[in-house]
Amino acid sequence: MLGLNKNDLTLLLVVAVLTLFAPFILNPFPADSAMAQFNAGYPDLMQRFIIFGIFAIGFNILFGLTGYLSFGHAAFLGVGSYAAVWMFKLLSYNVVPAIGLAIIMAGLFSVLIGYVSLRRSGIYFSILTLAFAQMSFALAYSVLSNPKFNLTNGETGLQVYKNDPQIFHGEGMQDFPHFFGIYMNSTHTMNVGAWSFDFNAGYYLCAIIMIAVFYLSIRIFRSPFGMMLRAIKSNQTRMSYTGLNPRPHTLAAFVISGMYAGLAGGLMAAMDPLAGAERMQWTASGEVVLMTILGGTGTLIGPVLGAGFIKYFENIFSKINDNILHQWFAFLPDGIEDFVVFIIHPFIGKGWHLTLGIMFMLVVIFLPGGLVEGGQRIGKWIKSRGKSDDKTATTEPAE
Amino acid sequence: MDAFILQILNGLDKGSAYALIALGLTLIFGTLGVVNFAHGALFMIGAFCAVSLSKLLQLSYVTIDETQKDFLGNPLKVETPYVESWFGPEVGAAIIDWSVPLSILLAIPVMILVGLIMERGLIKHFYKREHADQILVTFGLAIVLQEIVKYYFGANPIQTPPPDALLGVSNLGAWFGFELPYPNWRIVYFCFSALVIAGVFAFLQFTTFGMVVRAGMADRETVGLLGIDIDKRFTIMFAIAACVAGLAGVMYAPINPPNYHMGMDFLVLSFVVVVVGGMGSLPGAVLAGFMLGILESFASTTWATTTLPGINQIIIYLVAIIVLLTRPRGLMGRKGVMEE
Numbered sequence: 001m002l003g004l005n006k007n008d009l010t011l012l013l014v015v016a017v018l019t020l021f022a023p024f025i026l027n028p029f030p031a032d033s034a035m036a037q038f039n040a041g042y043p044d045l046m047q048r049f050i051i052f053g054i055f056a057i058g059f060n061i062l063f064g065l066t067g068y069l070s071f072g073h074a075a076f077l078g079v080g081s082y083a084a085v086w087m088f089k090l091l092s093y094n095v096v097p098a099i100g101l102a103i104i105m106a107g108l109f110s111v112l113i114g115y116v117s118l119r120r121s122g123i124y125f126s127i128l129t130l131a132f133a134q135m136s137f138a139l140a141y142s143v144l145s146n147p148k149f150n151l152t153n154g155e156t157g158l159q160v161y162k163n164d165p166q167i168f169h170g171e172g173m174q175d176f177p178h179f180f181g182i183y184m185n186s187t188h189t190m191n192v193g194a195w196s197f198d199f200n201a202g203y204y205l206c207a208i209i210m211i212a213v214f215y216l217s218i219r220i221f222r223s224p225f226g227m228m229l230r231a232i233k234s235n236q237t238r239m240s241y242t243g244l245n246p247r248p249h250t251l252a253a254f255v256i257s258g259m260y261a262g263l264a265g266g267l268m269a270a271m272d273p274l275a276g277a278e279r280m281q282w283t284a285s286g287e288v289v290l291m292t293i294l295g296g297t298g299t300l301i302g303p304v305l306g307a308g309f310i311k312y313f314e315n316i317f318s319k320i321n322d323n324i325l326h327q328w329f330a331f332l333p334d335g336i337e338d339f340v341v342f343i344i345h346p347f348i349g350k351g352w353h354l355t356l357g358i359m360f361m362l363v364v365i366f367l368p369g370g371l372v373e374g375g376q377r378i379g380k381w382i383k384s385r386g387k388s389d390d391k392t393a394t395t396e397p398a399e
Numbered sequence: 400m401d402a403f404i405l406q407i408l409n410g411l412d413k414g415s416a417y418a419l420i421a422l423g424l425t426l427i428f429g430t431l432g433v434v435n436f437a438h439g440a441l442f443m444i445g446a447f448c449a450v451s452l453s454k455l456l457q458l459s460y461v462t463i464d465e466t467q468k469d470f471l472g473n474p475l476k477v478e479t480p481y482v483e484s485w486f487g488p489e490v491g492a493a494i495i496d497w498s499v500p501l502s503i504l505l506a507i508p509v510m511i512l513v514g515l516i517m518e519r520g521l522i523k524h525f526y527k528r529e530h531a532d533q534i535l536v537t538f539g540l541a542i543v544l545q546e547i548v549k550y551y552f553g554a555n556p557i558q559t560p561p562p563d564a565l566l567g568v569s570n571l572g573a574w575f576g577f578e579l580p581y582p583n584w585r586i587v588y589f590c591f592s593a594l595v596i597a598g599v600f601a602f603l604q605f606t607t608f609g610m611v612v613r614a615g616m617a618d619r620e621t622v623g624l625l626g627i628d629i630d631k632r633f634t635i636m637f638a639i640a641a642c643v644a645g646l647a648g649v650m651y652a653p654i655n656p657p658n659y660h661m662g663m664d665f666l667v668l669s670f671v672v673v674v675v676g677g678m679g680s681l682p683g684a685v686l687a688g689f690m691l692g693i694l695e696s697f698a699s700t701t702w703a704t705t706t707l708p709g710i711n712q713i714i715i716y717l718v719a720i721i722v723l724l725t726r727p728r729g730l731m732g733r734k735g736v737m738e739e
Contacts, residue, residue, distance in 0.1 A: 067529075067531065069531045069534065069535075116720065116724065119723075119724060119727075120723055120727060122530055123434055123530050123534070123678070124674060124678075124723060124727070126534065127670050127671060127674050127719070127723075128719075128720065128723060130667060130670070130671075131671055131716040131719050131720060132716070132720070134667060134716055135712075135713045135716040135717070138709065138712035138713050138716075139709060139712070139713065141712075142708075142709050142712060143708050143709030143712070146708060282667060283663070286538065289535070289538075293535055346547075346550050351546065351550055353542060353546045354542075354543060354546035354547065354550065356542070357539050357540075357542030357543035357545075357546055358539075358543055360535075360539040360542070361536055361539035361540060361543065364532060364535045364536045364539060365521075365524070365536060368532065
């Protein structure tokens with residue numbers, strides 16, 4: 001079905017079911033129980049899961065398939081956001097033209113940057129993309145916000161003002177992005193016993209788009225084009241000896257992943273009509289690298305997992321404080337309790353980045369295939385425990 | 400004329416920092432073939448050596464002076480730093496005043512230790528892996544180091560003043576008959592980095608150890624076959640490179656109050672410097688460091704920013720892009736380095 005084989009179809013269906021039922025799955029704890037702080041099923045966070053998932057899927061098409069490590073992908077996200085907000089400012093709050101322009105602008109931008117950066121490979125490519133991204137950040141932050149030609153509104157960030165043209169803005173419409181009248185912030189809350197589940201229009205828009213682009217990425221991975229990209233990763237010289245020019249393929253991959261980033265940026269603006277230059281900074285590019293590696297480079301589901309994992313723990317870890325720790329470890333004797341809390345303290349709350357950095361290093365060192373490889377290893381271990389005489393088990397690269 | 404010289408001088412101090420960091424990066428890359436994204440973090444650790452020493456020296460105990468009263472009429476509390484009670488008030492005050500230059504003595508062993516631990520503990524295991532993996536693991540390490548520093552020192556920049564004697568501004572143009580005020584500490588910084596750079600080059604050029612290391616950079620395998628333990632020497636070179644970055648950080652602390660993300664800020668630029676200078680070329684790294692520093696300072700003049708707004712922010716990246724596209728090996732890059 002849909003041109004996919006059985007495994008891929010199952011994967012797609014699982015992802016679709018998980019995203020569509022996420023409001024239930026992410027809210028496993030009753031709303032006023034002590035564990036409610038671990039609920040991730042509120043619209044804002046769920047939207048971020050999906051948006052960064054899209055961003056990471058796109059990044060993975062470039063890095064996972066071709067092996068070109070770009071440190072400047074956040075620039076495309078930023079361009080997408082700016083383009084979307086400009087659409088809100090000029091036309092109306094409808095998200096369709098906004099997201100459309102975001103993708104187109106990010107695509108054009110990535111053709112430009114990709115054409116130049118892809119003339120070099122390896123570390124040079126990483127540094128070129130880094131340089132371009134930092135340049136766009138510096139331009140967006142300062143130069144393009146002068147009074148004569150205010151494209152980005154500098155430090156404040158681009159937003160929609162009352163005196164903007166908005167030529168198609170309807171009379172009775174609210175001032176918030178909508179999809180033909182369905183507002184992105186409209187949420188239906190369903191109460192089932194002690195539980196409450198939020199169904200947010202914006203989330204479902206993101207979710208449907210993500211399922212679509214996830215399907216697209218499966219198709220790319222399985223297509224002859226995807227095969228070509230893998231050839232670039234494994235041996236570029238041999239590829240050119242067979243008479244194929246790697247550069248157009250790499251450029252195509254670069255542009256596709258740039259458009260994914262633009263889409264993510266457009267959605268980000270659609271959920272909250274604001275765009276700031278800090279989205280383009282290279283630390284933001286570093287974040288998508290972390291997500292992809294943590295989840296599993298070159299795998300289909302890895303980037304989505306990584307994005308969800310990082311965004312979930314970012315939220316949860318930064319909410320934990322010393323009081324909560326004391327509650328958890330209350331069963332320990334007093335001295336030990338204080339000691340345990342003292343040890344854990346640097347890793348929680350504001351120290352969440354420390355935890356992330358350590359986790360990331362551990363993954364790169366011990367688990368190059370990321371969470372997906374970890375899952376596969378556990379799966380294999382369970383299987384091999386069942387039949388102990390299976391000695392031919394070989395580790396396969398995560399695909 | 401004097402404005403022209405002033406811009407060159409202004410560029411020199413930033414250029415020195417770029418040159419020192421880029422020199423360390425190139426040393427590591429040239430010897431171990433590892434792309435070290437944690438090098439900026441080493442620079443930052445150096446700066447925080449200066450911060451910690453100056454805090455340490457200012458540790459005081461409180462005595463109550465019954466003879467004096469504060470404005471509320473209570474006995475006056477006098478804080479006396481321990482160093483002042485140990486060495487006498489005058490020597491003690493001088494030690495506190497000179498805490499930043501003194502931190503060099505602290506920074507050298509600390510940085511060598513950090514370098515050795517980093518190389519033996521982590522980077523050793525990444526020689527055989529792809530450059531992307533090396534970038535990623537050192538990037539992770541940089542985040543970890545930066546967050547640890549943030550945890551202990553907070554997120555705000557910490558003022559670390561230079562010694563009073565070097566605090567002022569002197570008129571460099573006096574010898575040539577025009578006005579050219581320039582902060583003393585920046586002169587010190589430039590001289591210091593010139594000294595360090597000269598030291599590294601002399602070490603590589605004129606000692607047997609340096610000769611072996613250069614031979615190892617050219618052909619590691621052959622040197623190994625000659626029965627020389629090249630790995631050990633490369634580990635020491637890593638420690639020296641860490642030390643260079645640390646010293647750059649120590650002396651930079653008075654120019655730019657250290658904060659936890661200063662490493663990352665400098666790292667991006669230093670990488671650009673290395674690439675412009677030519678990956679693996681030590682003179683190239685130093686030359687490009689100074690050149691880009693001076694170029695940046697020229698781009699920050701009012702004339703340049705009014706003709707091309709924002710040029711000061713993007714000039715370095717622009718130059719890097721142009722150099723990479725026209726001279727792929729950088730200014731002084733050798734053939735066959737980092738080319739697939």
